[in-house]
Amino acid sequence: MTEPEIVELVNKVFENAFEIEKEKIKPEAHIFMDLGLDSLDIVDLVVELQKGFKIEITDNEKLREIRTLQDIYDFVSTTRAEMGK
Template sequence: MTNEEIIETINNFLVEEFEVEREDIEPEAVLKDTLELDSLDYIDLVVEIESNFNFKVKTEDFVGIKTFQDFYDYIINKVNAGVVQ
């Protein structure tokens, strides 16, 4: 899966599951604010990541994720590292 395909997959499930407008998804936009995430939404986000990319997400992994670019980089790095737990 290329980086572009990973980002497209991410954007697709964000639009579908979190009802965010595609044009609001900008690399430097703040993920939490743009998606209006609460604690239950984070659980949904983890489920989406795990089901789409086949790796386990740890709570502490989200500590450094602020922007969409941080989110993309996190998933791309995990997918490219072949992390399957």
């Protein structure tokens, strides 16, 4: 999976599972301040990312550092690489 494909799939998660308007979905968008997610929504985000990318997310430390959509793209990319995908 290429970087643009990861970006597209993550964006789709935000569009479909969170019904966030396309215009708001930008790499620099802050998921808490700009998109209105809270710590509990992260649970749903993790479920959707696991489903979409067929990965297992267990690293809570890295998850806690996520602030922007770009952080999520990087997080997914790293997790996939660690899983040898």
